[in-house]
Amino acid sequence: MRDARSILLVKLNIKPGQIKKLHDAGYKFLEDLKEASPLSLSKDIGVSVQEALSIIRQIKNDKLPSASLTSIIKRETYAIPTFCNGIDKLLGGKGVTLGKIVEFCGIPGIGKTQMGIQLSINVQIPRNLFGPEGEAVYIDTEGSFIIQRVAEIANGTIARLNETVEGSPFNLETILSRIYYFRIHDYIQLNALIKNMDEFLNEHPMVKLIVIDSIAFHFRTELDLSVRTRVLQMIAQKLEDIAESFELAVVLMNQMTTKFGGNSGPDNTTLTPALGDVLSEACSDRVLLFRRDEERFAHLFKSATKPELQITSVQFQIIKDGIRDCPLPSDPGQ
């Protein structure tokens, strides 16, 4: 065991900018940071609580944030397809990448639950068809997970896979038996469930996807914004940990809320994702589902990895079989 006193912060794997801020605030040795809480540290060195927390975590682990090349390749090979090529491209080419948190937001009725169901089924696509061959945890906060609809989409998925491969071992019963369903009735329950999710995941190592539909609903019952932010932050951190350590994807569904804009009076009303900025830190990709006239579109508005993407809005449709590409994509510019 090294003596914490003797370890200079510069020797640790912290970003140069952060090291400078730490130095300016008088932190030089690992020992100095031992008692620091994310909140006090963020005030001391003038960064967000999230960033302070990541510094502390980095120090506590005292290891390089390395993932073995095999696991990176594995993650990138076995993404969860949405069955809409356009959306898959937005998300990095193959769909929802394992090890990450992705948020889908949109107005009621746009198809967030349908997306969640489709992903819970698609995570099970076998390896030989380039799926992750995993299982799914579906955390339902709104009561919109309708089993008849799940069965319908599962059948649609089977039909689609059978087009590619003769006699795939996929059938309705296996698909449904690999989706674990939790119904949550308040955010305290949600927080508790996420806190001891590790135990469940250790028992079910095949789980490669956690869907929370929706993350927003119960938080919007809380009047006290500081409580809301705090609990949400706890959940977001835990989800990041889980996603990373179990190499699974976390998909969060989020609602929209009305934002009364600036100085121009109440007329300047816009839509914005609920719950403020707390989530956006944790999510590597945020996708907005929206409608233009009667068509459905997905728009990538935050991405950690793909700033060079040319097209950020793609069209999709929801049919009996689930989420699909549009047969004749119409020009979004029209």
Add this chain to the structure above:
Amino acid sequence: MELRDLSFRPRIVDALNRSTFETVADVLSRDEEQLCGTLKISAKDAAELVHACVQVITCSLYPPKTALQLLNDAAHCMLSTGDTEIDKILGGGILSRGITEIVGESGTGKTQLCLQFCLTVQFPKELGGLDGGAVYISTNGMFQSKRFNQLTNSIQLHHSCMRNKDLTDNVHCVTVYNFEVLRNIVYCQLPVLLSRNNIRLVIIDTITAVIQDAFKDFRKRAIEIFCLSAKLKEISDKFNTAIICVNQVTSDALSKEGFYEPLDCDDKECWNYAQYYKQMLLLGDGMKIPALGLSWSSVINTRISLSRPLRTLKETICTMAKDPRVITVMMAPHAPKRAGQFYIDNDGLHGVVCNSKNNI
């Protein structure tokens, strides 16, 4: 869940007694560092406290059901409207769990449909019912008992199996005039009533005015809407009860242009408020959308609208129905957006058989 019902180490109990903490929620809404600070306990004790609370809260959630078990349990079944054509439009009926909203202008048949559900819910399962009673919470005057009797007679005439039952005895009515009373009923009285009777349907007719009158502040109103609906959904799951809320319409700001938020995005239209309104627009003469705004739309599971079609549409209708109306599934987790015509006579609502696809 009260903290004093749980057992901890004496020193944690002491710390809790000294604090203002009462429920498990007080513990779980703070992180461990805060607990150490507020309760003045060690990190190890804080972790232990949190762990115990987490266990208490989550024990009821484990083991989770798989989707296959849900399917075998028939976790969701449909409550029929009693009319095959309308059921077809609705995707089999309304869901036996969760909140279904029925929205429309006055005189489009919202209450008629609700009364009909009060009867069909008492049907045996083979006939699309749920074999249980109903609670009817009315906020705009008395229950329409005369019309209900008329429908009862008609049902008993057509379905011999219902003849020996007292259909009116299974419908519990209550009239409320303000939000406080409604909240009291939902939080305190409804759970007791449902635990003592076999009730499979709760109707609130209408939810609109009580909420609009009680809250002028939009933020406060939104929070109350979320709290009330969370409670309703909890009741719905616990007692396996369908919830119907009747909502009115408003001719809100569709004319307003330029509702968007740039958010560093080229595609400005995706934040456009008008697009949301357009989606929610009801058929009919005015530019009418469901009342109570986006918050309420976010809490309901299914939205069914009733409307009288525009005159031009009316003229093209090639049926014998005198006063055709349109029923539309605006959004539903189990069914696509779909519309169809219906009319109302002495026997209730009837769908109009339509050969051509009537997708909107």
